[in-house]
Structure formats: structure tokens, C-alpha cells
Amino acid sequence: MSRRIQFLEGFRHLDAGSGLSDTGGIQASASALKVLGVASTVALGGFLVGFDATVISGAVPFIRDYFGLGGDSGSLKLGWAVSCLGWGAMAGNLAAGVLSDRFGRKKVLLLTSLLFLASALTAASSTSFTVFVIARICGGLAVGAAILTAPVYIAEIAPAPARGSLVSLNQLMIVIGISISFFSNYFLVSLGAESWRWMLGVQVIPAAVYFLLLILVPESPRWLLSKGREQSALAVLEQVHGSAAAQRELADIQASLGSKSRRFTLRALLSGRLRRVLIFGFGIAFFQQATGINAVFYYLPTIFAQAGGGLATAFGQSVFVGFVNVGMTFVAIWLIDRLGRKPLLCIGVAGMTVSLLTISWAFYTAHAAIGGAPAVSHGTVVLVAIAAFVASFAISLGPVMWVMLAEIFPNEERAAAISVVGFWNSLVSASVTLFFPQELATWGPAGTFLAYGLLAAAGLLFIVLLAPETKGKTLEELERMLARPTQAPG
Numbered sequence: 054m055s056r057r058i059q060f061l062e063g064f065r066h067l068d069a070g071s072g073l074s075d076t077g078g079i080q081a082s083a084s085a086l087k088v089l090g091v092a093s094t095v096a097l098g099g100f101l102v103g104f105d106a107t108v109i110s111g112a113v114p115f116i117r118d119y120f121g122l123g124g125d126s127g128s129l130k131l132g133w134a135v136s137c138l139g140w141g142a143m144a145g146n147l148a149a150g151v152l153s154d155r156f157g158r159k160k161v162l163l164l165t166s167l168l169f170l171a172s173a174l175t176a177a178s179s180t181s182f183t184v185f186v187i188a189r190i191c192g193g194l195a196v197g198a199a200i201l202t203a204p205v206y207i208a209e210i211a212p213a214p215a216r217g218s219l220v221s222l223n224q225l226m227i228v229i230g231i232s233i234s235f236f237s238n239y240f241l242v243s244l245g246a247e248s249w250r251w252m253l254g255v256q257v258i259p260a261a262v263y264f265l266l267l268i269l270v271p272e273s274p275r276w277l278l279s280k281g282r283e284q285s286a287l288a289v290l291e292q293v294h295g296s297a298a299a300q301r302e303l304a305d306i307q308a309s310l311g312s313k314s315r316r317f318t319l320r321a322l323l324s325g326r327l328r329r330v331l332i333f334g335f336g337i338a339f340f341q342q343a344t345g346i347n348a349v350f351y352y353l354p355t356i357f358a359q360a361g362g363g364l365a366t367a368f369g370q371s372v373f374v375g376f377v378n379v380g381m382t383f384v385a386i387w388l389i390d391r392l393g394r395k396p397l398l399c400i401g402v403a404g405m406t407v408s409l410l411t412i413s414w415a416f417y418t419a420h421a422a423i424g425g426a427p428a429v430s431h432g433t434v435v436l437v438a439i440a441a442f443v444a445s446f447a448i449s450l451g452p453v454m455w456v457m458l459a460e461i462f463p464n465e466e467r468a469a470a471i472s473v474v475g476f477w478n479s480l481v482s483a484s485v486t487l488f489f490p491q492e493l494a495t496w497g498p499a500g501t502f503l504a505y506g507l508l509a510a511a512g513l514l515f516i517v518l519l520a521p522e523t524k525g526k527t528l529e530e531l532e533r534m535l536a537r538p539t540q541a542p543g
């Protein structure tokens with residue numbers, strides 16, 4: 054009992070959000086648990102996103118042999134096999150906005166669970182490179198749609214004081230998915246040449262579970278209201294926030310939707326009303342990917358092997374990095390509604406800059422010292438610096454970008470705007486992962502990580518100058534604060 058109270062205490066803002074007095078405490082706790090349950094279920098989409106994206110890192114050494122992607126001539130094709138998921142994700146990003154505005158957030162999430170399932174089955178059983186790539190692109194469609202729709206849904210159902218933590222659950226699930234993929238690859242690698250099929254195939258289990266659980270969650274109240282379904286919206290708000298808070302929120306959302314009838318058009322964009330949030334959105338989405346997080350995650354065993362360890366050690370080190378990622382995401386969830394978004398971004402991106410430059414330095418001195426054959430001690434520096442890089446990302450750009458993208462756009466434009474910015478994020482990610490093997494071959498690891506480090510320094514400057522603080526305000530308050538050209542953010 055006391056543990057449960059402690060846990061609820063962590064989410065006590067939910068009770069505050071419900072506006073109930075002490076006598077309503079039990080009801081408020083029940084609401085808090087409901088919101089937490091719904092948000093966690095939807096966030097399972099993040100698990101599939103993370104798993105599907107990084108599971109490829111374990112398959113790389115095997116598909117390279119199976120599909121004949123070795124050598125200099127094969128490196129671009131290998132890059133394609135790894136990054137094609139990202140290109141599919143871009144299509145998924147664009148489709149997510151249109152589909153989730155039209156059919157609702159829940160239906161889009163249900164669709165992604167089926168796509169994850171089909172993609173895993175097909176990729177795992179493929180005997181031709183083309184079928185493999187098509188299956189991975191389908192997985193990418195699901196990744197692209199889920200990674201945007203899940204945070205939007207959670208932001209739209211969460212009470213303001215706990216929104217940062219609840220939306221971050223999605224990132225937590227992403228990183229747990231990433232870790233479990235490293236973990237399962239680590240166990241499955243012993244199956245030998247065909248192990249890649251198992252690595253990719255096990256995803257059918259979480260995909261099926263996600264589908265079944267999603268059936269139980271309600272539709273987003275803000276989407277329901279945007280479709281004029283007031284009674285259904287009120288029912289959902291009452292179910293998750295309690296009746297007093299539900300009435301207040303309903304009125305606030307109605308005011309935000311009713312005061313104007315807007316579409317996310319080029320005109321709206323050029324009018325300047327959204328310019329500030331779009332510049333920030335595009336910028337943070339760029340820096341989240343251009344600083345190399347997915348180059349690191351998708352090629353982790355390959356990087357560690359370059360730093361001097363064998364392949365088996367490299368798989369073990371990847372598991373360790375996965376744990377660091379999960380642990381630090383918990384720290385971010387704890388801090389995001391307390392410390393705020395901007396301080397976390399500043400601290401984390403400063404840490405990313407330092408660790409990336411350290412990785413570059415370690416590779417550089419390893420090569421300088423022994424003429425091209427890296428020493429194991431440098432391998433340790435690389436391991437520690439990569440862990441520090443991932444830890445810094447996990448408390449900053451990882452969760453905070455998704456939280457802020459789900460917050461900064463007005464109700465009516467949220468899904469469409471996040472679609473476009475998410476597309477851009479995937480485009481940068483896919484480019485980074487496509488060119489990474491070639492960059493390693495031409496610039497070497499030292500040059501490649503130096504470039505990421507310099508980009509991280511630029512990202513820090515961008516954040517210091519342009520990031521607004523969105524902590525603690527309702528989505529409607531943020532809309533009033535950020536979506537007007539006459540007012541400064543933050």
C-alpha cells in the first residue's frame with residue numbers, strides 16, 4: 054500500500070490537475086492511475102519504435118554476409134538496408150498527421166501495431182534483398198506514424214502539471230525498446246548465421262500485445278472535440294481527470310478550437326503566427342538527429358568493434374549502453390516537470406558536446422599512437438564517452454524534443470505541424486545513418502565524431518537562444534503564449 058502511495062505521490066500533480074479537495078483524494082488517485090494506465094499503454098508504441106529501429110544493429114553483420122553487402126562497393130547498399138526504415142518513417146510521419154486528424158489518434162495507433170507485426174514477419178522470413186528492404190520500409194511507416202501519434206495522444210489526454218512526465222513515457226518506452234533489442238540480439242547472436250531472422254522476428258510478440266491493449270484505450274478528447282463530439286470528449290475527460298476538472302478542460306479546449314477556424318496551410322505558416330514555433334521545432338528536430346544518436350545506436354556493435362574489442366564484447370557493450378539510456382530517461386521523467394524543459398536541454402546538450410569530442414579524440418589518438426590499430430585502453434575511453442553521450446541525450450534531446458513538439462503547436466494544427474517537423478527529423482536521421490558507413494570509410498571515426506561534436510555545440514547555442522519554457526502550462530495557455538507573432542516565447 055505504502056509503495057503505491059509513494060508511486061502516486063510521484064504523479065501527485067495529476068491530483069492537482071483534477072482540482073479535487075482532500076475528500077476527493079481517492080477519486081483523484083483513481084484518475085491519476087487511469088491517466089497513467091492509458092498513457093503507458095499508448096507509449097508502448099514507443100517500445101516498438103525503439104525495438105524496430107535498433108534491432109537492425111545486431112542483424113548488420115549477418116545480413117552483410119547473407120545479402121552480400123560487404124566491402125567498399127557494398128557499404129552504400131548496407132547503409133540503405135539499415136536506413137530504409139528511416140525513409141519509410143518519413144512517409145509514416147507525413148501520413149500520421151493527415152490520418153490522425155481524419156480518423157483519430159487511436160485508429161492510427163492500431164494501424165501501426167498491425168504494420169509492425171507484418172513487417173517483422175516478412176523481414177524475418179525474407180530471402181531476397183528487395184523483400185527485406187520493403188518489409189523494413191513497412192516497419193518504417195509504422196515507426197514514423199507511431200513516434201508522432203503517441204506523444205500527441207498523450208499530451209492531449211494528460212493534465213498540464215504532469216504532461217512532461219507522461220509524454221516522456223513514450224521516450225522511456227523507445228529506449229526500453231532499444232535496450233531490449235540489444236539484449237535480445239545479445240542472446241540470439243549465438244544462433245549463428247540465421248540469427249538475424251530471430252532478431253527481427255521476435256517483434257511480432259510486442260506488436261500483437263500492443264494491438265490488443267490499444268483496443269481498450271479511449272480516443273483523444275481534444276480530437277473528439279475538434280470533430281464536434283462533445284459528449285464523447287466529456288466522457289473521456291471525466292473518466293481520466295474526474296468530473297470537476299473535466300468541465301473546466303472542456304470549456305478551455307472549446308475556447309481554443311472555437312475562437313478561430315484554421316488549417317495548417319502554407320498561408321498560416323507564412324503569416325508569421327506559427328513562425329517562431331516552427332523555427333524552434335525544425336531546429337530542435339534537426340539537432341536531435343544531426344548530432345548522431347542513431348548512427349551510434351544503429352551501428353553500436355560496429356563502432357565498439359572498431360574501437361578494439363571483438364564482436365561478442367561489442368554486443369555486450371551495446372547492452373550496457375542500452376541500460377544507461379533507460380536509466381537516464383527515468384532521470385529525465387523525474388526532472389522534466391520539476392526543473393523544466395530548457396535547463397534539461399542545456400545541461401544535456403553540453404554533455405553531448407563534450408562526450409562527442411572525447412570520442413573523436415579517443416579514436417584520433419588511438420590511430421596516431423599505433424598507426425591505425427586502436428588499442429583496448431582507447432576502447433574503454435570510447436565506451437565511457439559513448440555511454441556519457443547517450444546519457445546526456447537521454448536527459449535532453451531524446452525526451453524533451455518529443456515533449457515540446459507535442460506542446461508548442463496549437464490544438465488545431467498540432468497533428469499536421471508535428472507531421473511536417475517529424476518528417477524533417479526522420480529525414481535528418483535517415484541521412485545520418487545512410488552516410489555513416491561512408492563517413493567512417495572516408496573521414497575515419499575521429500573525423501565523423503568531430504563533426505557530430507561541432508553540431509552539438511551549435512545545437513547548444515540554438516537552444517540557449519531560442520528554446521521557450523513550456524513547463525506547467527495547459528496546451529491552451531501555451532497556444533496563447535507561443536502562437537502569436539507579437540509575443541516572445543519563454
Ligand code: BGC
Nearest residue numbers: 227228346347350450451452
Ligand atoms: C529519437 C530516436 C532515437 C532515440 C534514442 C528518440 O528521441 O527520436 O531517433 O533513436 O531517441 O533514444
